[in-house]
Amino acid sequence: MPHDSTIPDHAYWDARYTESDRMWSGRPNAPLVRETAGLIPGTALDLGCGEGADAVWLAEQGWHVTAVDVSRVALDRAARHARETAADAAHRIDWQWCDLASSFPAGSFDLVSAHFLHSPSDMPRDEILRKAASAVAPGGILLVVGHAAAPTQDHGPHPDLHFPTPDEVLAALGLPDGEWEVLRNEEHQQAMTGPDGRPGTRTDNTLKLRRVPA
Template identity: 70%
Template sequence: MTHDVTVPDQEFWDARYAESDRIWSGRPNAALVREAGDLTPGRALDLGCGEGADALWLAERGWEVTAVDISRVALDRAAGHAAATAVADRITWQHCDLGTAFPAGTFDLVTAQFLHSHSDMPREDILRKAAGAVAPGGVLLIVGHAGIPAWEPDSEVPLPTPDEVVGALGLPDGQWDLLRCEEHPSFRTGHDGKPDPRTDNTVKLRRRTA
């Protein structure tokens, strides 16, 4: 589904999610599992939660999760998936256009998994706000694509390198520890059902307590 930039983001994503009963795998993102699996549960913020697989995975591990997305269709679907589990009360689903608003509060984990858009979504500004929402001792985890998928060879979505992501955050010196900043291979199934190897990147930072 090509994103007509004249169509508002919420309308586009609602239509995208309405195309089928499920558009993602239903499994949590591998980078989240790898990077957050050994963190002590606390309060988590999931930016662009989609159908809720990451939020559910976090809740099952004891996190209290605020999961936000621009699509009400996605949020309704995610809430339905959660209702069939024992952890539904650990997740707050919040409709939010991150380009114009941001959830209140501070969190022990703020995760942004593949927060990309064909529109002029102010991604760098959103990620700076994400850093500001991390509590002392907490972790900011940003995972993004580093390569254009095979089915979108003409895509013009900006895909910054890990170093560019860190630089755009504008973090003050001496207040953060950079735990990971790297590109890594990623293997998934493309829209045509064939393997789609490509490169993703991960940035992981911890806010110092003092």
Template identity: 65%
Template structure:
């Protein structure tokens, strides 16, 4: 069944999160662990934080995290998980519709993991350009996205850009940014039916130059 694109994003995601006690695994995204595991802790911005697993993983490693989502249901659940992990004082949870409002400040790491929405024409490119603008000199922008839809969402009409398209749409000047990674890679997860759901994801990682 195709998603009703007339439903506002906040309502869609609140309803989806409220339908179960936990929507995601509770584990941090593997690409974040791989790409940020050796970064020195500083200030991080997690865009589309969901139930908080990535933000909590960063906080446990010494980062001060601003974690953003459109769903108040998800943010409430994430705050509970952070308290249980004893890192509540390291995470600032904020509700934003990123197409309209964006958190202030600059950050040593800005991460956007699977920032897709099936409900509307979310201005993803514009949001990611704002994300780049929030990266401090010497900081890292990490964007991870799906390159193919799962078998259980065949009717979802969302354009999933290649990593090269992501870089092109960012439009960042080469003299100010160093491209560290731009690639597709296999990803293995469990689908809604409990069966393995292999697919392809992509990763774009850039560092803002200090001079």
């Protein structure tokens, strides 16, 4: 559905989610699985958790997850998904409603994950990601995965939606010299099928940073 700037983000996303029984695949994002391999489970913050696949997967690996989203519809689905598919791990997830444009979860975390934190609204993404970096504990990981461009089969207009490069994301974070280590900064392309069944490709990017222990 088109975005009306007069509609609050929570109302927009609630409406988007109610358009179908499921918006996403129910599987964790592949970059999350790849980039957390070998990490010792601790505390994690999942920003824009949607229907909860990433949070559920992290909990199944032993992480204690704070999962936040602006849509209560999405959070209800996420909690139900956790109960139905990962009952033994569901207690390790704290589902929280949060409008990241105006507030941010308290605490520090061993992993802060922001996957595809995009919105057609005027969301202050750079500011949110700077808060995300501040929430990473010493020795912890900040993982930002985003779209680098619209899918090749998507010919609709996106005049106001900019997809930043990982270098742009890194620069916008304004991180102090010597306090962070860049572990991954890359773009990657994958095949995908559009809603109408047409095949195409999508380019995404991954920025993985480690906060140097004090």
